[in-house]
Amino acid sequence: MHVNDTHANTQKAPQRLTAIKEVRAEKPSALLIDAGDVFSGTLYFNEFKGQADLALMNLMNYDVMTFGNHEFDLGSSPEGHKALSEFIQKSNFPFVSSNVDFSKDVNLKGLFNVNASSDPKDGQIYSGIIKEVDGQKVGLFGLTTAETADISSPKDVTFTDYIKAAQKMVDEFEKQGVNKVVAVSHIGYDDNAEFDNDLLLAAAVNGIDVIVGGHSHTQLDKPVVVDKDKNGLAKDPTVIVQAYQYSDFLGTLDVDFDKDGKVVGHKGALIPTKDKKEDPEAAAVLKTYTEKIKEIEGQEIGVVAETELTNPRATTDEDKSVRKNETALGNIITDGMLAKAKTYNDKVVMAFQNGGGIRAEIKAGPITVGDVITVLPFGNTLATMELTGKELKEAFELSFKSYPKENGGFLHVAGAKVEFDSSKPAGQRVVSIKYKAADGSYVDIKENEKYVVATNAFTAVQGGDGYDLFRKAYEEGRVTDLGLSDWENLQEQLQSLKTVNNETEGRIVDVKK
The missing domain is CATH 3.90.780.10 (5'-Nucleotidase, C-terminal domain)
Incomplete structure (x- = not known):
């Protein structure tokens, strides 16, 4: 299951959780992934700096998240990335990020682990993590667009080449005996090619089986398969998914692999959340924040x-x-x-x-x-x-x-x-x-x-x-x-x-x- 670019549309979270529970009832081992940009866009963020969204994400039992460009919006504020640091540390899931250097930021240093971990801790950032799904090891790593430097306020956070970072992660997973690899990407499906995008990534790096994308707010009603490299030659398939924006959909993807870790089948769809009833527990959590929002709207x-x-x-x-x-x-x-x-x-x-x-x-x-x-x-x-x-x-x-x-x-x-x-x-x-x-x-x-x-x-x-x-x-x-x-x-x-x-x-x- 995957979402991206929710942009503090926190009011839709109770319906999202209902959709998640319905999928889990059929597929209990399904991973739940966020491809970034939880921050910025509504009064929920302005007032609570990600903590309202995080309370609901923790309730939903996310498995992993990567960073969108908007996660770095507060870098130029007097407190810098303090809100982002608190968001990370209070999460009950890990973050993946392979092309971002956090080491020079006073609020974020110490949260990053350079290794690909098979035992990731909640509230920490890893270049990649290894999860077991139905008895199979799956490697997940994260990417954030280098354009963040121009369109957000990363300040002391810097970005490295996404192709090199991705290849390094594929090689690292291979060393650890993992041949099923998911890139959790916030670089855009077909976004500015001067910087980075998922189509270029899929063509350039062999060994990425799935790209769970964000940033371009693309509604991919069905997964897109890239099976040719940058020279137009045949390569192992890479399946790309993205679930539009604002929690309007919960994306789902099932993938079949052969014994060598090659994708041999897949099925994906977007589930509209607007049709779902609100989960009562999530609605109760949300209510603790909405009263304040209503008060602000009247200011x-x-x-x-x-x-x-x-x-x-x-x-x-x-x-x-x-x-x-x-x-x-x-x-x-x-x-x-x-x-x-x-x-x-x-x-x-x-x-x-x-x-x-x-x-x-x-x-x-x-x-x-x-x-x-x-x-x-x-x-x-x-x-x-x-x-x-x-x-x-x-x-x-x-x-x-x-x-x-x-x-x-x-x-x-x-x-x-x-x-x-x-x-x-x-x-x-x-x-x-x-x-x-x-x-x-x-x-x-x-x-x-x-x-x-x-x-x-x-x-x-x-x-x-x-x-x-x-x-x-x-x-x-x-x-x-x-x-x-x-x-x-x-x-x-x-x-x-x-x-x-x-x-x-x-x-x-x-x-x-």
Whole structure:
């Protein structure tokens, strides 16, 4: 059984445990594996720093976990990786990590064991562990993306080459007589090839039988088999699985091996957790944390909306809508995205947000944490993306394709002005796209030049709302998911404003004659 990228969606844990118990009733020896990114994404993490999730994971009897990039988010805080250290030490399961050096971090040194252990202790990190399943020895080792150095705050924690680390672990297990090997990976299924991904790992290292993946939030409804090496030559099969995100699924995988440890059969599926009843014991544990969360949701963020920040929807073509018109709320959201993205990459020139992802208005009066989360409830993250001017034009043509009808993919924008002509046919409507230069002037986008933009991971990584060109950019390694919570970016932006009102600025203008 496997999960990944739960991102503190702690409220779903009781349903996850029901699914786990159902699998264990049929297969008592099944391993339960977490492929990382338990940290960051909701108020449960903001308030409890992983301890709420850990209480429930301990109840679920996990066998092993590896580290996601978000486990290192607190490295630049005054306390550094203290919360991560406590998360590790209080766990009733071991961690695996073969390409991460913890030795220079004051909070984490002393927790890591370089050997592949057949007797791992709870609350410790190992390069690999050996578990017995149905009388067979299985080696498990962990990998974390080297991109963590750019998209998180590892500070004194460093990362080594994942291919070399994986080969070393396969060789080590072989020395110990183990020929069934599982990589617990947080490097992404098909993520940025400049850094690392599971498809490259499977092709490059012979001897990995299963990759339990995370990081790219990929929904692999069926396992993927890689049976060719990097040169296209036949190799022993490697089965790759990944279970999407946010505890929405419990992944399952059964594998058959021959006497030499070669995969000769497999069967895998994703079990939706939303259909499960809550486990009563887990629900009781969760309740001790949810009361505090509800209290926080009602807390004011220190900002007052002078007028309601509307989120209009259209019933006729003449009506204004968040899915076809510029809105003040869309502008504030994208301003926050642009400001935050620039702190990571000063080349970012604009930001955009799909209108379909803006889900509620903000009423006039004091704004609460709950108000902010209700506007952006999907737990989306901020990503940067390199596009040509031609691709940007294609994107805005998609944005305006349905006008005057609504389109969830309508793009709100910051750092730019876009003119379109709705009297023209769809696909020929963009008149001009200009970005705001450092001196405050607006500069025309040129088709053949490259630009760095910011958006959310739903559009950039998944190509959501029909943005296949963004998905293509992701597949070509031109997208970096910064992993920063969209609602937290919005909250910061609201807190930076002197006045909050419902006025727009003419960023998106229909120039039809």
